[in-house]
Amino acid sequence: MSPAPASPPPPSVIEPPAARWPGVVPVLAVGALIGLLYLPLLHWLGSVTLHTSQLTNGALLVILALAICIRSAVTRLTLTPAINDWGVGVLAGAVVCLWLANRLVVWALPLVLLSACLSFAGIISFLFGKAGTRQFLPALGAFFVFGLLVGLVPKLDWPLRAMAAQFAGRLLAALGMAVQVAVVPGRPPELALAVGQQVFVVATECNGFGLLTSALLVATILMFQYRLPWLDKLGLLALTIPIAIGSNFLRIVSICLVAPRTALPYGLVHEVLGVLFYYLGLGLIWLIATRYVLRPNAKPGRQPTVQTTAG
Numbered sequence: 001m002s003p004a005p006a007s008p009p010p011p012s013v014i015e016p017p018a019a020r021w022p023g024v025v026p027v028l029a030v031g032a033l034i035g036l037l038y039l040p041l042l043h044w045l046g047s048v049t050l051h052t053s054q055l056t057n058g059a060l061l062v063i064l065a066l067a068i069c070i071r072s073a074v075t076r077l078t079l080t081p082a083i084n085d086w087g088v089g090v091l092a093g094a095v096v097c098l099w100l101a102n103r104l105v106v107w108a109l110p111l112v113l114l115s116a117c118l119s120f121a122g123i124i125s126f127l128f129g130k131a132g133t134r135q136f137l138p139a140l141g142a143f144f145v146f147g148l149l150v151g152l153v154p155k156l157d158w159p160l161r162a163m164a165a166q167f168a169g170r171l172l173a174a175l176g177m178a179v180q181v182a183v184v185p186g187r188p189p190e191l192a193l194a195v196g197q198q199v200f201v202v203a204t205e206c207n208g209f210g211l212l213t214s215a216l217l218v219a220t221i222l223m224f225q226y227r228l229p230w231l232d233k234l235g236l237l238a239l240t241i242p243i244a245i246g247s248n249f250l251r252i253v254s255i256c257l258v259a260p261r262t263a264l265p266y267g268l269v270h271e272v273l274g275v276l277f278y279y280l281g282l283g284l285i286w287l288i289a290t291r292y293v294l295r296p297n298a299k300p301g302r303q304p305t306v307q308t309t310a311g
Contacts, residue, residue: 023082027126030083030091034119041116041147048150054210055150061217062146066139073135077128087125090133094118113147137224145220149213160207160245165193167249172256195256208248211278215244215285222289240285247281 049055097115101108117140124132169179177195184190184201191202219240223233254273259266 023080023126026083027081027123030126031123034123038116038119041112045147045150048153052150052153054205054207055146055153055213057210058146058149058213058217061214061221062139062142065142065217065221066136069136069139073124073128073132077132077135079127080129081127083126084129086130086133087122090118090125091122094122109151110148113144116147117141117144138221141220141224142217145216146213149209149216153209156209157204157207160209160212160248161191161202161204163245164206164208164249164252165191165202167245168252168256169193171249171253193252193256196260198256198260200252200256200259202252206248206252208245208251211248211281212241212244214278215240215281218282218285219289222286226289236285236289239288243284243288244281247277247284251277 049059094115097111097118101111101115104111120143121133121136121140124136128135165181169181172195173179180194182192182194184192193200193202216237219236223236228236251273254277255270258273259269262269
């Protein structure tokens with residue numbers, strides 16, 4: 001009796017390949033909604049920056065910090081778009097900040113900026129996980145500080161100019177020069193610094209706001225990049241403000257001393273000395289920040305005992 005022929009194997013079921021990023025559609029949808037929500041804020045920041053030359057370098061620093069954070073996240077983290085609990089919690093905090101901004105008008109700008117930073121952090125969490133939010137803290141912190149400074153441009157213009165003129169006048173007077181600081185009426189009024197026979201107008205461009213903005217942004221980026229303790233963060237920011245103000249009034253003093261004593265065009269002297277003190281101020285902040293970074297990481301070793309023998 002011949003054996004029955006073996007039944008053919010059942011056909012294999014071909015399943016469709018699983019989607020690589022199953023959560024990409026919800027993440028893109030939430031990201032688009034958040035982008036539309038904060039589009040007026042971004043438009044306002046861009047408009048003020050384009051009309052205020054002193055904010056240009058600050059905006060470039062924010063963009064540079066964002067580019068560095070993106071590059072670092074792409075090389076160190078895995079892109080896995082998905083809605084997660086951490087991101088949802090951060091977005092809930094952003095909504096609360098918007099609600100408070102509507103109630104506390106005086107604090108509206110800081111709260112709206114904080115809400116935007118939290119919203120962007122939530123989207124980053126959806127893309128790279130919780131670790132991604134930490135990776136983008138330098139850019140988010142720089143964006144928050146830059147937004148605050150944009151709102152303070154009209155309020156700080158005259159106080160910064162008056163402070164720079166007074167400090168420069170006192171230093172020039174200490175050097176034995178006849179100095180007078182006067183307000184010239186007009187629309188808008190001008191601030192004049194008379195040094196001997198020369199009269200220098202302390203214009204809006206001389207208030208040092210550009211250096212102050214760049215200095216605070218550099219300090220913010222560095223303190224978040226190296227994750228300094230909060231006391232060190234506050235100390236670095238507290239040192240940054242007088243360094244920026246001091247660098248600016250020293251720039252004015254140098255212009256008053258050099259311009260009458262050289263045959264070079266005044267515009268050239270003004271720009272060269274401005275760039276020099278701008279980078280001197282930022283360099284000093286960088287040096288201080290570097291020391292702040294090295295101090296927590298320093299582990300002093302035990303010094304070897306050196307024994308000497310009498311000869």
